[in-house]
Amino acid sequence: MQSLSAMFGPVQQAYLLEARQMQALSFAVHIPLVCFGIAFPAMVLRAEWLWMRTGDEIYRLLAMRWTKVMVALFACGVVTGTILSFEMGLLWPGFMGTFGAVFGLGFALEGFSFFVEAIFIGIYVYGWNRMAARAHFVSGIPIVVAGLTGSLFVLSVNSWMNDPRGFAVRNGRITDVEPFSALFRNGHLGYEIVHMYLAGFIVTGFLVAAAYAVGRLRGRWGRYERIALTIPLTVAALAAPVQVLVGDWAAREVAKTQPTKLAALEGVAHTQRGAPLHLLGWYRDGEVKAGIPVPKGLSLLAFHDPDAEVQGLDGVPAADRPPVNVVRIAFQLMVSIGTFLAVLSIWYLFARTRRKRVPSGHWFYRLLVLAGPASVLALISGWVTTEVGRQPWVVYQVMRTTEAVTAAQGIPVGYATLAAFYACLIGAVAWILRRLARAPMATVAEPEHALGDS
Amino acid sequence: MLGLHLYELPLFFALQGVALYAILAGADFGAGIWQLLAGRGERAKRIRDHAHHSMAPVWEANHVWLIFVLVIVWTGYPIAFASMASTLAVALTAAGIGIVLRGVAYALRSASAGAAEVRAIDTLTAAGSVIAPFALAGAAGAIASQRVPVGNAAGDLWSSWLNPTSIMAGVLALLSSAYLAAVYLAADARREGDDEMAAIFRVRALVAGSVAGAAAIAGAVVVRSDARWIFDRLVEPPALLSVALSLLAGAATLVLVYRRRLDAARISAAIAVAAVVGGWALAQNPVLLPGLTVRQAAAPDNVLALLVVVILLGGLILFPSLGLLFRLVLRGSFSAQPRAERPAPPASSTGGVASTLTATRLAGACFAIGAALLLLGDSAWPRAAGVAALGAFIVLGLSALAGEDSRE
Numbered sequence A: 001m002q003s004l005s006a007m008f009g010p011v012q013q014a015y016l017l018e019a020r021q022m023q024a025l026s027f028a029v030h031i032p033l034v035c036f037g038i039a040f041p042a043m044v045l046r047a048e049w050l051w052m053r054t055g056d057e058i059y060r061l062l063a064m065r066w067t068k069v070m071v072a073l074f075a076c077g078v079v080t081g082t083i084l085s086f087e088m089g090l091l092w093p094g095f096m097g098t099f100g101a102v103f104g105l106g107f108a109l110e111g112f113s114f115f116v117e118a119i120f121i122g123i124y125v126y127g128w129n130r131m132a133a134r135a136h137f138v139s140g141i142p143i144v145v146a147g148l149t150g151s152l153f154v155l156s157v158n159s160w161m162n163d164p165r166g167f168a169v170r171n172g173r174i175t176d177v178e179p180f181s182a183l184f185r186n187g188h189l190g191y192e193i194v195h196m197y198l199a200g201f202i203v204t205g206f207l208v209a210a211a212y213a214v215g216r217l218r219g220r221w222g223r224y225e226r227i228a229l230t231i232p233l234t235v236a237a238l239a240a241p242v243q244v245l246v247g248d249w250a251a252r253e254v255a256k257t258q259p260t261k262l263a264a265l266e267g268v269a270h271t272q273r274g275a276p277l278h279l280l281g282w283y284r285d286g287e288v289k290a291g292i293p294v295p296k297g298l299s300l301l302a303f304h305d306p307d308a309e310v311q312g313l314d315g316v317p318a319a320d321r322p323p324v325n326v327v328r329i330a331f332q333l334m335v336s337i338g339t340f341l342a343v344l345s346i347w348y349l350f351a352r353t354r355r356k357r358v359p360s361g362h363w364f365y366r367l368l369v370l371a372g373p374a375s376v377l378a379l380i381s382g383w384v385t386t387e388v389g390r391q392p393w394v395v396y397q398v399m400r401t402t403e404a405v406t407a408a409q410g411i412p413v414g415y416a417t418l419a420a421f422y423a424c425l426i427g428a429v430a431w432i433l434r435r436l437a438r439a440p441m442a443t444v445a446e447p448e449h450a451l452g453d454s
Numbered sequence B: 001m002l003g004l005h006l007y008e009l010p011l012f013f014a015l016q017g018v019a020l021y022a023i024l025a026g027a028d029f030g031a032g033i034w035q036l037l038a039g040r041g042e043r044a045k046r047i048r049d050h051a052h053h054s055m056a057p058v059w060e061a062n063h064v065w066l067i068f069v070l071v072i073v074w075t076g077y078p079i080a081f082a083s084m085a086s087t088l089a090v091a092l093t094a095a096g097i098g099i100v101l102r103g104v105a106y107a108l109r110s111a112s113a114g115a116a117e118v119r120a121i122d123t124l125t126a127a128g129s130v131i132a133p134f135a136l137a138g139a140a141g142a143i144a145s146q147r148v149p150v151g152n153a154a155g156d157l158w159s160s161w162l163n164p165t166s167i168m169a170g171v172l173a174l175l176s177s178a179y180l181a182a183v184y185l186a187a188d189a190r191r192e193g194d195d196e197m198a199a200i201f202r203v204r205a206l207v208a209g210s211v212a213g214a215a216a217i218a219g220a221v222v223v224r225s226d227a228r229w230i231f232d233r234l235v236e237p238p239a240l241l242s243v244a245l246s247l248l249a250g251a252a253t254l255v256l257v258y259r260r261r262l263d264a265a266r267i268s269a270a271i272a273v274a275a276v277v278g279g280w281a282l283a284q285n286p287v288l289l290p291g292l293t294v295r296q297a298a299a300p301d302n303v304l305a306l307l308v309v310v311i312l313l314g315g316l317i318l319f320p321s322l323g324l325l326f327r328l329v330l331r332g333s334f335s336a337q338p339r340a341e342r343p344a345p346p347a348s349s350t351g352g353v354a355s356t357l358t359a360t361r362l363a364g365a366c367f368a369i370g371a372a373l374l375l376l377g378d379s380a381w382p383r384a385a386g387v388a389a390l391g392a393f394i395v396l397g398l399s400a401l402a403g404e405d406s407r408e
């Protein structure tokens, strides 16, 4: 079958860029939604658990109202994920046809996680008031576990694309395929899953807390709101400082396995020892303009050694370099937002542990309102760093995106259609959330009404 | 297993996924079609509500079958998957849009209030429910009529799935989905003691079933002239047996519905749909795409073996979970039956001051240890230990801060 794999060689595709943007757009819509799939069930369960512990109906009311939000966002996560699965084949048949056997298993495992997640979401949601309290709580646990395993398996694929192994290339054919070592023994999976899982809690936590912070600034601040703010904020605030440490791990791993990506992150044109770090600025003509240099900073951060050699972009031919500014700006955005979130978190944790109360100043809540959208921006920037930094490779140093892309015509039409649909989807999500937030609060004595008749 | 070769096994499972998707998601789409045809007014609203409530708990799980099929095909038969997905790009985009409409409408309905809003949203559901099955069945028709050549978008983006066979397959999919849904909705209504809905959907099932049967016969003529190769293989054994089974089961369903044996009809309707998928598979075997047999398309043996193991192990988790969900839905334990009220435990304060203080200190220590390990460690074990310590920091932090602070 020699000829068969040859049918998926490089193709003429005038719209490769559009195809890549289409992929990126779909991810940018899917990934914030799945943060809620990862973290929100745990928060709902925490509220339910507090209800079971204390018998205080206010927790039950909260859990029920949040359940409605969880279901709506989960449905949107499901459909955007389905689109992504289609797109893998629609846009990148060369990639799927050549490497499907190597990484496909990761998606097969993920598929079962999705089954478990979808099934138990069904049970949990429709089981409110229809199951014994303890059984109902327990039925929520598989959702949390499946959120973790689902992310793990899908990230195994992405980490393999960035650090490919577990196969050999002979005469242009893929042989000696070892799916397990490809997916689970690569150097990137470890930090990707930890970093992404934490990101799920950070994004969900800060977004939900931001919603109640807006309320507080407008004077809606009773016991219910305070509880609804502290549950997500506490988790996010504990996760955010940890995220900085994991980010350092990520950067050091990238320095080791993807030196060109690191060079793009920092705008390092030439290979050098004791490389400086630049804050802000932009990259042009081989240097970072208008940035604030930190001497030896990069060598120190990336290798924990001030005199370590850092490979520059000139280490590879120009055709093998990613677009520096996109990657660099995205990276700087993520790191600055990450630092901001960590500082805000420490403020909150300090107030909670030392003063035994939530912070009281307006400024804290104003910053918290900002932290919600900022965390989403950090999430997307992180992915842009990873994925655009990998360019021009789809499988790092093995397959180029030009070899992966579809030969089909009409990508711009598909792109425009999809973009329009996503715009509607985002509008729909906004509408749903507003509606659910404004739904009249059932009295604490009768939380059943909180669930409506869905 | 069942006399199948290793290279056929994943496909065998994928086809079961196709059949289950056609049945379960088919019923879901069919429910959307009935919402579309419900008309206006109070009775129409009750029809649409019944269709919604009946499908709501299960629709997500039903749709995962499609993902299941996709991932098996792209892992086990990558070349075939890449060829199909690239040539059928337009069909799959259309199907994707249909599925998005279905999902978003579901999410919207959970937040909607007024009758007008709900009607508008149900129209979205209905649009998705028509587009998705039509496009997916059209794609199946493209494969069956040998219009998907091997290669990167080697076939025609439009005529591959908008041709007589595909259109016929699309129409049949819509009709059989409507038929399935009507049978299921009638049975659900009966269970819930809603005689009005049971009667309404019983009549709809009888009509849709008769129309679907007639369309199937007309469809045979279409396929015969458009795709002779697959037609000839469908009307000879072994595929013929499966086709015959489908016709029999379809007719039996009509009789059962007529005699109000709705639960039995549920099963025979499912068999009718599954047998179509089976017949198609038997007719195509061993050809997957023109010039490409199942064996040629298959991934290396070790990958196939792993895939089969994953599917079987996954099945061990999946089927009991699905069983639980469907049992709860079908047995009506989900229908408003008051939950045994729990005695509220005495409001316990979440830990004393002392234990909170200990937890805070412990959390701090874990953070310091974890940070050191992660920053200084450069190999797997110190990092794993660091992640564990940081995890402990988060858990301890949560327990230290579990108490509600009553002060502002």
Ligand code: HDD
Binding pocket: A162, A188, A191, A192, A193, A195, A196, A199, A202, A203, A243, A244, A246, A247, A248, A250, A251, A252, A254, A261, A334, A335, A336, A337, A338, A339, A341, A375, A376, A378, A379, A380, A381, A382, A383, A384, A385, A386, A387, A389
């Ligand atoms: C809320 C989100 C968030 C926050 C606050 C941070 N990150 Fe991040 N980062 C991500 C969310 C993210 C992510 C989930 O989007 C990525 C993409 C791929 C991955 O594994 O995680 C990522 C990737 C990523 C990468 C690229 C890894 C690769 O290319 O494979 C590096 C080097 C960092 N991060 C470093 C950091 C540092 C030093 C941070 C703090 C100061 C930081 N991140 C905060």
Ligand code: HEM
Binding pocket: A030, A031, A033, A034, A035, A036, A037, A038, A073, A074, A075, A076, A077, A078, A079, A080, A081, A082, A083, A084, A085, A086, A088, A114, A115, A117, A118, A147, A150, A151, A154, A155, A196, B060, B063, B064, B067
């Ligand atoms: C960083 C990457 C990703 C993460 C962390 C992630 C995580 C998740 C999670 C947690 C869900 C559950 C649904 C929800 O919570 O809304 C989900 C849904 C889904 N995702 Fe992703 N995903 C990622 C990327 C992808 C990719 C690359 C694909 C496909 C190629 C994909 C396909 C899907 C599908 C099909 C669903 C729907 C599952 C269902 O029907 O229940 N995802 N994803």
Ligand code: HEM
Binding pocket: A020, A021, A023, A024, A027, A028, A031, A092, A095, A154, A155, A156, A157, A158, A380, A383, A384, A387, A388, A390, A391, A392, A393, A394, A401, A404
């Ligand atoms: C497991 C998860 C993921 C998988 C398997 C995956 C896979 C891919 C593939 C196949 C491409 C196209 C080829 C290429 O341009 O290199 C791509 C591109 C891209 N992906 Fe991912 N991806 C994943 C997660 C994400 C996430 C969560 C984002 C978030 C926004 C993202 C952002 C992008 C971007 C921005 C591109 C375009 C890169 C460019 O054109 O320069 N990816 N990804």
